[in-house]
Amino acid sequence: MSQLSEFLSNKHHENVEELKELLQIPSISSLSEHKEDIQKAASWISNKLKNIGMEHVEIIQTKGHPIIYAEWIHHENAPTVLVYGHYDVQPVDPVHLWETPPFEPAIRDEKIFARGATDDKGQMFLHIKAVETLLESEGKLPVNIKFCIEGEEEIGSPNLPHFLSENKEKLTCDVVVISDSDMWDKGVPAITYSLRGLCALEVSINTANSDLHSGMFGGGVQNANHLLVQLLSSLHDVNGKVNVEHFYDDVEELTEFEKEQIKALGFDEEKLKKSLGLTDLTGGENNYPYPVRISSRPTLEINGLWGGFQGEGTKTVIPNEAHAKITCRLVHNQNPEKIQGLIKKHLEEHAPIGCTVKVSLGDTGNPFLTPIDSPMIQKAAEAYQNVYGKSPVYKREGGSIPIVSDFSHSLNAPVVLMGFGLPDENLHAPNEHFHLENFDKGILTICSFLELIEK
């Protein structure tokens, strides 16, 4: 480890200069005027992969932006690691808030500032650098490696799931490693072992064949807004619990170890309340602690709600339609389609008299969980310990990254999320940056991980 560390410290300047080259390419996936930049970034990475000794490097065109594939498979009995990352970045607006231009990487206080620095060019590139380091210093890799780097993550990976399901053979692996997440804090590594899933629905109430005038009909006919309020009020009980039958049936309680982890990490309630401008953190199931509720419990949120007149002043209308948009965050073992069905059934069964209730089903995304005690998670923890001198924190994230569960489902392999970003590195915002300490230590941690799983 100390040998590799010395090797890398001599390469620090060169590695950072190369990262700068990649960060200079404005590969914004959502803006069509950057289509050529996307291709440029893809070429740059595929050349880099070739140069370090990766084999069968391909730029695979999709209906959108290309996916880069590369492999190094020289072992028959060693495990195969698939590295996923993305080379596309978010737009840069509002550009006037950047201290230095977003595509002119600048180093200040040992941080590199540029769009994509932490999300995800910097974190993706350190895997390439780890492979290069091992190949240069050892002449070979301890395990087999595959890279799958996409260019559409910031626009929702529309073409990746199809690519995964069409290329299961090619992508076969024993573990998927993704570095596109956070550490817990400076010097404190973290492994995200769980993400919530998602399902969406829209419900519409319809009453009369047109809006009606309350002077002529007020008191006589149903008001779609009233019925929507009545229907939606049935979705939660007074304690914030979701009131849909069987909603919680498949939810597993946290293990004692997980509960202890969450308790040990603590949580500054007063600080959070102040930053959000809230007087209290109610919301959701009040019998669970806040950190559990936002990460490990399913939710049902009314994201949107509308009916009738929203303009200035007064309109004495009895609206004949009203609508709500609903999404659920779902946890491990819940099935998004099943939950959609339960909610649809609830809404239809609770339909008030005098209206039609129409429920349409939206997106779904599976929840993800790799158990903390799974071998690959434990090897990742050991690698962090080797480099950072500290066991990682085990995190459940409340958000959803559908591609993570896509990988886990399509390839039937554990996914390990080894983040090297820090929570305040402004991803998706002006002055995005990446701490170079974690760039260096990240390379070393990945080297260590690959060596640890060799056997």
Add this chain to the structure above:
Amino acid sequence: MSQLSEFLSNKHHENVEELKELLQIPSISSLSEHKEDIQKAASWISNKLKNIGMEHVEIIQTKGHPIIYAEWIHHENAPTVLVYGHYDVQPVDPVHLWETPPFEPAIRDEKIFARGATDDKGQMFLHIKAVETLLESEGKLPVNIKFCIEGEEEIGSPNLPHFLSENKEKLTCDVVVISDSDMWDKGVPAITYSLRGLCALEVSINTANSDLHSGMFGGGVQNANHLLVQLLSSLHDVNGKVNVEHFYDDVEELTEFEKEQIKALGFDEEKLKKSLGLTDLTGGENNYPYPVRISSRPTLEINGLWGGFQGEGTKTVIPNEAHAKITCRLVHNQNPEKIQGLIKKHLEEHAPIGCTVKVSLGDTGNPFLTPIDSPMIQKAAEAYQNVYGKSPVYKREGGSIPIVSDFSHSLNAPVVLMGFGLPDENLHAPNEHFHLENFDKGILTICSFLELIEK
């Protein structure tokens, strides 16, 4: 009566030709390009009033369009009648749906088609014609008369209340007569003796200092939409009754006579349901019959409702604000400001934990009622009986005409609404028209009314 009738029938052609002249003036109050037409209509009417022998005729300029005043006061001991009407009209869009141009009056099937024919030029003009008829045939009027004709009724009479309160002395009278409403049916006259009042409120829920991401905070913080639903669901009970304390305190039950009237008039439930596209007529207080609920009971309607995301697709947002617009229809003896206060108090007292509730107060309008057994209503009924050979139907209307209660409050006189329009005369719509039979009979009915109240 038969003498007057003969007199009028000789004048039929002349009277209709004069009405046509007035209907040719496009006095649309809401469109500034018709400002000159408004003045033209005012001049036309004031000249007419002078020509028939009315005195002290004035065109009184306001901040908006002018009010025409005229009087004939020759009796010391006879009652004084104030006639209110309006010479402004609605816009004519969509103009291509008119069978003949809206300002080229045309007669088909004994109806006169033009914008303003029934609302209100035709109905207002028949009062002028009644006065002319009596002065020409008798040389004097049986009572004192004042006219107050405005040009802003279709834009909400913004300047009339001020004019009324500033000119109480000048407008002193024993009864206000307004013909700007409907008969019950062809051949069946009606007196509208009650209108509902109105009050408006808006309620806003605010939680965190910005919208929050449900992946990071979902299950942990309050969702403004949920809290709004919770708050609004407290406003009605399961039977559609308004659940605000003291809301019904001042509401009077219908008299037995009123209940019988409503029952006798009947109501075709199946026909109404079919025309509205409804399967049932629930809504409002289910323990009252539909015709009572829409005319004689107060309501609380959520006219508008909104919070969070309303666009296409899905947005996993926890909205930090949500809003609702509320209006109440109020009945005789309820005070709009008091009711606003009660609802505000209810909303504030039911404020859910974890948010601020802000209630802002909007417009108010007083309810109106002249008791059926009041002498002026009974004289009007007798006049109808004389001309139509039928007692009028006594109607409570569910809508609000704030100026009616303004007259009744400012002048402290009973208001009698003697309508000569028919319910299907397309007011505010293309092909507005007025049945000439009711123009003629209207003149005669007003003559009869003036003679009846002489003593």
